[in-house]
Amino acid sequence: EVQLLESGGALVQPGGSLRLSCAASGFTFSTNAMSWVRQAPGKGLEWVAAIGDSGVTTYYADSVRGRFTISRDNSKNTLYLQMNSLRAEDTAVYYCAKDKPGTTWDSWGQGTLVTVSS
């Protein structure tokens, strides 16, 4: 069974930094692209970033490009999201999601809450 477990969410001040982790199990992590998707309180879903299976290729939403960095450690079956220069509008539940090859995401974690506030 595929399991994705996010961690690292916290309350952080504007301008601060945070690193999220997503521990994966139940599938061959090193052969799947992965993404982060977020959802602000009471709002819709927003894709944040994606990374290829080897970690070489990365993509970002315009809203986070230059501030967030997606990475992975295939030896640890873990996905990361380094978030810098955080803003109030980055407040959201952050989900990691596993790619269904050639399509979209077929498995999601339970999410971790990031709150940016002074």
Place this chain on the structure above:
Amino acid sequence: DIQMTQSPSTLSASVGDRVTITCRASQSITTSLAWYQQKPGKAPNLLIYAASTLESGVPSRFSGSGSGTEFTLTISSLQPDDFATYYCQHYGSTSNTFGQGTKLEI
């Protein structure tokens, strides 16, 4: 950037009803479209991908159709478990865009 527009934003229906949700893309996306169901406090659940392919384990009362810029999600006979929020999503190699969601209410 491709924009995805869902309608309606809210839909009131009853158990047993047939309902349809529409999603329009700002430009052609061929069939690179998925539908998700999300319940409060839970992660989204993939229902349909490639516009009309039912994800494994999803009940057959869910169906999707369309190509290009106009897509629909149909639930043939609503069950109590189906009352949730539904999102369409365009997926691509470099970007992904969601519709704003449709809340399906009793």
